[in-house]
Amino acid sequence: MPRMKNPTWPKAFAFIGLTVMGLALAYYSTSISTAGVAGVHLGTDPNGDVFTMGSAFLLVGIAMAAVFGFLALSLIRAMGRRAA
Secondary structure, X not given: OHHHHOOOHHHHHHHHHHHHHHHHHHHHHHHHXXXXXXXXXXXXXXXXXXXXXXXXXXXXXXXXXXXXXXXXXXXXXXXXXXXX
């Protein structure tokens, strides 16, 4: 990743924003999964496709938050080392 060699605050804030978006996706996917469970019990979604999709979005949101959170923290750490 050659662009990571010059850490700046706008890059770190962009990664923090993407981390928050990943957390929001993970939070929203819990309501999708809950609707999927209700759909299975009410008979409107007999195969559980909505529940499966909600579970997949939960995993994607958590992974997105973890990756971009790590990148943000490593950029902030690199800027701290550069300043000292």
